[in-house]
Amino acid sequence: MKDISLGQFYPADSFTHKMDPRAKLVLVIAFIVMAFLAKNFLSYFAVLICVVSATLVSRIPIMKVLKSIKAIIFILVFTGILNLLFYNGETVLWQWWRIKISVEGIIFSVKMVLRLVLLVMGTTLLTYTTTPTAITDGMESLMKPLKYIKVPVHDIAVIMSIALRFIPIISEEVDKIMMAQKARGAAFDNGGLLKRAKALLPVLIPLFVSAFRRAEELALALDARCYNATPNRTRYKVMKFTWRDLVGLLGTAAFIVLVVALNNNFWGAYASPASVWWLFSV
Amino acid sequence: MSMQGKDPENFTIGQNDANGETDCVTDVGTPLIKADGVTYSYRNGEQVSRGVTDVSLSINRGEFVVILGRNGSGKSTLAKLLNGFLVPDEGIVTVRGIDTADDDKIFEVRSVVGMVFQNPDNQMVASVIESDVAFGPENLGVPREEIEERITDALETVGMEKYRKGSPNKLSGGQKQRIAIAAILAMRPEVVILDESTAMLDPKGRREIMDTVLKLKREKGMAVVLITHYMDEAIAADRIHIMNDGGIIASGSPAEVFGNEDAVRRAGLELPVAAKISLDLKKAGLDIGFALTDEELAEEICALK
Numbered sequence A: 001m002k003d004i005s006l007g008q009f010y011p012a013d014s015f016t017h018k019m020d021p022r023a024k025l026v027l028v029i030a031f032i033v034m035a036f037l038a039k040n041f042l043s044y045f046a047v048l049i050c051v052v053s054a055t056l057v058s059r060i061p062i063m064k065v066l067k068s069i070k071a072i073i074f075i076l077v078f079t080g081i082l083n084l085l086f087y088n089g090e091t092v093l094w095q096w097w098r099i100k101i102s103v104e105g106i107i108f109s110v111k112m113v114l115r116l117v118l119l120v121m122g123t124t125l126l127t128y129t130t131t132p133t134a135i136t137d138g139m140e141s142l143m144k145p146l147k148y149i150k151v152p153v154h155d156i157a158v159i160m161s162i163a164l165r166f167i168p169i170i171s172e173e174v175d176k177i178m179m180a181q182k183a184r185g186a187a188f189d190n191g192g193l194l195k196r197a198k199a200l201l202p203v204l205i206p207l208f209v210s211a212f213r214r215a216e217e218l219a220l221a222l223d224a225r226c227y228n229a230t231p232n233r234t235r236y237k238v239m240k241f242t243w244r245d246l247v248g249l250l251g252t253a254a255f256i257v258l259v260v261a262l263n264n265n266f267w268g269a270y271a272s273p274a275s276v277w278w279l280f281s282v
Numbered sequence B: 001m002s003m004q005g006k007d008p009e010n011f012t013i014g015q016n017d018a019n020g021e022t023d024c025v026t027d028v029g030t031p032l033i034k035a036d037g038v039t040y041s042y043r044n045g046e047q048v049s050r051g052v053t054d055v056s057l058s059i060n061r062g063e064f065v066v067i068l069g070r071n072g073s074g075k076s077t078l079a080k081l082l083n084g085f086l087v088p089d090e091g092i093v094t095v096r097g098i099d100t101a102d103d104d105k106i107f108e109v110r111s112v113v114g115m116v117f118q119n120p121d122n123q124m125v126a127s128v129i130e131s132d133v134a135f136g137p138e139n140l141g142v143p144r145e146e147i148e149e150r151i152t153d154a155l156e157t158v159g160m161e162k163y164r165k166g167s168p169n170k171l172s173g174g175q176k177q178r179i180a181i182a183a184i185l186a187m188r189p190e191v192v193i194l195d196e197s198t199a200m201l202d203p204k205g206r207r208e209i210m211d212t213v214l215k216l217k218r219e220k221g222m223a224v225v226l227i228t229h230y231m232d233e234a235i236a237a238d239r240i241h242i243m244n245d246g247g248i249i250a251s252g253s254p255a256e257v258f259g260n261e262d263a264v265r266r267a268g269l270e271l272p273v274a275a276k277i278s279l280d281l282k283k284a285g286l287d288i289g290f291a292l293t294d295e296e297l298a299e300e301i302c303a304l305k
């Protein structure tokens, strides 16, 4: 069985895996901005190239990435259809009551779906190449400046770390309790919604009781290990910004510039697009 | 060990080295922990429940002390008084001469008196073993290179060095509890209190913890306080205290304490099989000495006639 505390992490020895988690977090944010900047199909294509090359560099099998898209397929279909039917376009192809399919609507919904797909591909790349622990460490480090406005950055990081640590423990416990209740004849997977929710009650109550007991002992354990003993706490793990991170940042910056340029048809470099170009530049 | 006042800028604690040696010579010979006439009651609003009453004991350097007693006899309360989790209502607890009631030095107390609890799962804060072990020294502000060293040292002591980069999730109970001990050792305490740390483990896990505890005493010269209700874990102790109803009703070497039938019975304890047999044989009129272990019993029986 896979260790669920590792989340989606896909172990591999790649360029991206070796990058500083802080750089990766920044890159993901830059990527999200990039995906929202893209206006026409050409710039969308540039974003796609960016994600695909990042995926290749990360040595993540393409099937894995497609699987993460499958997870949001419902949202994709829903957004696509809604935009298609209700977009208020000029060139109407078909209309019935409030529902109207237009050329602009088609283009808009295709772009919308494309953007969502790109966003998911880009952001899951972070969770595929970085362990949750490393993400937490990276966030703590990036949020450090917030200390000056009295945000308890370190406490938040400890809370996240403990949460990650306890997810597998609690989920194991849920399994155990459910097993015990099943042995006493509880049924969790038949009956209506209400009945099933009711059946979960005997699982939730012991779960909460045990969670509080754990919290009590954990609080003592934190104290026993001198939590908050000194404001000058040291860090054992150090994150290093290396040439890889610089390459990643420069590459992403280049793509952002490209996207903006494509959005503006390179500021008139090809002022009258051929008919093929038209399709891409809408 | 030096404490540069209360100034948090110069707050360096837990820096004494591995052998439990310190550069503080004055308190050698005096007990590491000393409790004198300690009474503590829990108060929840109107309700008052007795924790411990008028308990006195001392823990010396390098000593292996076992505290036995039935559920609710006040063992955990006593343990929490020894590292400053609780402050006595009456009496005084000192750790290396520091009063545990002194709020400014509480972290020094806690870095000298390490505490390991019952459930290893509830003592870990990180999903990677080395990060978990690093947590204590990080909190104490130990420099990075030294943390590295301490992690290696602590994990080697408990025999878990090869799991260093791994996750604690898939380990056995005994292994997890050894990690919890390593996490305390990384703070370089002089005494470790284990509050029923073997209670949730299978016999193999218990064996692992007992081996680790004896190793701490022998190789590191550390003092260990083991709280348990398994009497067989008490055989190797230097000193045993039996608790009942919030007080210590018997103290002494294993032979002395187990021989004190009245105290053992009052505390509702089960003697180790060898001890029980030797006592019964004696009662039956045989001229047999007291035996703690199976080997001793065999010798005693062979020496008969």
Ligand SMILES: Nc1ncnc2c1ncn2[C@@H]1O[C@H](COP(=O)(O)OP(=O)(O)OP(=O)(O)O)[C@@H](O)[C@H]1O
Pocket (backbone or CB within 6 Å): B042, B043, B044, B049, B050, B051, B069, B070, B071, B072, B073, B074, B075, B076, B077, B078, B196
């Ligand atoms: N947080 C608390 N609030 C109120 N009373 C408490 C609390 N903790 C312990 N007590 C009471 O103090 C007494 C001693 O409890 P303590 O936990 O020290 O016993 P113990 O010997 O550790 O028992 P066990 O073997 O069950 O761990 C008990 O009677 C208990 O009810």
Ligand SMILES: [Mg+2]
Pocket (backbone or CB within 6 Å): B075, B076, B077, B195, B196
């Ligand atoms: Mg207890």
